Amino acid sequence: MPGLLSPAPSQPAEEQVSFDAKGALAGAKRVLPLAFSDLAFGLVFGVLARQAGLSVLEVFLMSGLVFAGSAQLIVLSLWIVPLPIGTILLTTLIVNLRYLLMGAAVSQWFTRLSSLKAYATLFFLADENWALMVSEFEGGKRNAAFLLGSGLVLLTSWVSSTVLGRILGGAVHNPSQWGLDFVFTAMFLALLVGLWKGKADLLPWVVAALVAVAAAHWLPGKWYILLGGVAGSLVGVVRHAD
Amino acid sequence: MQINPQVLLTILGMALVTYLTRIGGLWLMSRVTLSGRIKTWLGYLPGAVVVAIVAPTVLGNGLAETGAALATVLVAARTRNVLLSMVIGVGVVLGLRMLLASLR
Numbered sequence: 001m002p003g004l005l006s007p008a009p010s011q012p013a014e015e016q017v018s019f020d021a022k023g024a025l026a027g028a029k030r031v032l033p034l035a036f037s038d039l040a041f042g043l044v045f046g047v048l049a050r051q052a053g054l055s056v057l058e059v060f061l062m063s064g065l066v067f068a069g070s071a072q073l074i075v076l077s078l079w080i081v082p083l084p085i086g087t088i089l090l091t092t093l094i095v096n097l098r099y100l101l102m103g104a105a106v107s108q109w110f111t112r113l114s115s116l117k118a119y120a121t122l123f124f125l126a127d128e129n130w131a132l133m134v135s136e137f138e139g140g141k142r143n144a145a146f147l148l149g150s151g152l153v154l155l156t157s158w159v160s161s162t163v164l165g166r167i168l169g170g171a172v173h174n175p176s177q178w179g180l181d182f183v184f185t186a187m188f189l190a191l192l193v194g195l196w197k198g199k200a201d202l203l204p205w206v207v208a209a210l211v212a213v214a215a216a217h218w219l220p221g222k223w224y225i226l227l228g229g230v231a232g233s234l235v236g237v238v239r240h241a242d
Numbered sequence: 243m244q245i246n247p248q249v250l251l252t253i254l255g256m257a258l259v260t261y262l263t264r265i266g267g268l269w270l271m272s273r274v275t276l277s278g279r280i281k282t283w284l285g286y287l288p289g290a291v292v293v294a295i296v297a298p299t300v301l302g303n304g305l306a307e308t309g310a311a312l313a314t315v316l317v318a319a320r321t322r323n324v325l326l327s328m329v330i331g332v333g334v335v336l337g338l339r340m341l342l343a344s345l346r
Contacts, residue, residue, distance in 0.1 A: 033325055057245050058253065065257035075256065083252050092256045096263040098291070103267020105287040111272045118268060125264045127295065134288040179336040182307065186314045186331030188296045193318040193327075195289045208290040209297035216298035228294025229287065236286030237279060 016142060017112040019121075023143025026136075027129065027150030034128050035157040037183035038069075040175035042158050045073055046165020052079040056166050063162040067126070067155055070222055071095040091221070098225040102130045109137055113144055124151020128184065135191045203239060208232025306342055310335035 042063075049059045066072055071092045078088050102125060103110075110118040121144060129150035136146055175181055195201075212228030219227075274280065300311040314331030318324065 030324075033328065054249075055245065058249055061245070061250070062253045062256070065253060066260050068260050071256070071260060081248075083248055085248075085252050085255060088252055089255045089259050092259045093263065096260050099260075099263040100267045100270075101287060101291055103264060103269075104271050105267070105284060105291065107268045107271035108276070108281075108284060110268050119265050122264045122268060123261060131288075131292055131295075134292075138288075179332045179339070182299075182310060182332050182335040183328060185296050185299045185307070185311065186328040186335075187324065188292050189300070189311055189314045189331065190318040190324040190327035192289065192292050192296070193315055194322065195292060197289075201286075201289055204286050204290055205293045208293040209301065212294035212297040213302050216302060224298055225291060225294045228297060229291035232290030232293060233283050233286040236290065237283045240282045240286075241279070 017109050018143045019113060019117055019145045020143065021145070023145035024149030024152075026141075026143065027132070027146035027148065028153045030132050030136075030146075031129050031150035031153050034183065034187060035153050037175065037180040038128075038154060038157045039161040040178070040180045041069060042161025043165035043168070044175060045069065045076075046162040046167070047169060048073070048076050049162065050166050050169055052076045053081070054079070054166065056163060059166040060159060060163050063159045064155070066092070067123075067158060068092075068096055069158065074221060094223070095221045098127075098222055098229070099125055101226060101229050102127075105134065106130070106137070109142060110144060117144070121145070121148045121151075124148055124155065126151065126154055128187065129154060131188055131191045135194045138195065200236070200239065204232040204236035207235045304342070306335050306338035309338050 045063075046059060049062075054062070062072060074095055075088050075091055078084055078091060103122060110122070113121075124147050129147055132150060133146050136143075208228040208231060211231040212224040215224035215227045271280075271284075276284075296311070299307055301308065310331050313334040314327045317330045318327040321327070
């Protein structure tokens with residue numbers, strides 16, 4: 001499917017960032033294979049949310065407004081009435097801190113949009129479509145509506161599958177049984193190949209990997225993404241300065 | 243359809259916190275002048291973040307994941323086809339998991 005939508009050679013105009021329906025459609029199409037495995041995880045979240053005592057409406061609102069699978073899943077373990085709101089919000093913040101890095105990584109492109117477009121589109125920032133967008137942009141196809149289109153597909157599949165899982169209850173299987181857990185890893189790996197620029201990336205990537213593995217072992221939640229990403233990129237800066 | 247006000251408040255709080263993390267990176271970066279060093283950092287950031295996302299699964303889960311990761315990367319490097327690489331990767335992880343389970 002990738003490639004079908006890109007008849008025009010990418011413009012050499014390096015700083016240009018467009019925002020139109022074509023970009024949104026391209027994003028929607030590219031994220032579609034991921035929306036499928038997203039569905040499986042949404043169903044699982046819905047089942048767990050039911051066990052935690054959330055109503056259908058509450059699941060609908062949480063998935064639609066928060067739209068962050070890992071944070072929502074982790075928060076379920078804290079979901080005991082009376083709700084520890086402070087702990088829940090702090091946990092949400094910590095799990096989602098990685099978005100700060102992802103937002104920073106695309107900032108040089110998003111500052112070229114109007115504030116309204118940039119800040120509204122960033123609501124749709126998720127791990128999957130962020131990685132897809134970075135590889136698009138680095139390949140020269142700079143259309144920020146890509147994030148919007150892909151995000152709408154992810155949001156739709158997330159909200160509908162979590163609500164469905166909440167309604168269906170127990171009749172849902174573990175997605176890793178079908179290898180669906182590996183869909184995301186496989187996508188990130190395939191995109192990573194495109195992000196490789198040469199030997200200068202080797203040390204930063206090795207450091208990012210080692211720090212992430214260690215952090216995933218010792219720390220809860222998603223700290224490993226933040227710490228690995230920061231460590232690896234800083235090694236790149238230090239090496240660059242030499 | 244029922245909703246508890248405390249639950250609603252918690253969900254709205256989670257939504258706000260999450261949205262702030264999504265826009266925070268852009269907000270901060272648009273307020274600093276991009277020195278050469280920061281531009282270099284931003285250049286290394288996406289690759290390092292993606293490596294950090296996959297590393298625990300690829301290196302810390304087991305042989306099936308490591309083998310499937312290798313297959314995915316090889317196909318991606320050869321074909322540059324993301325979708326094909328994903329299909330092969332998932333196929334290999336399923337095959338290796340079944341194989342390893344049968345050997346146990």
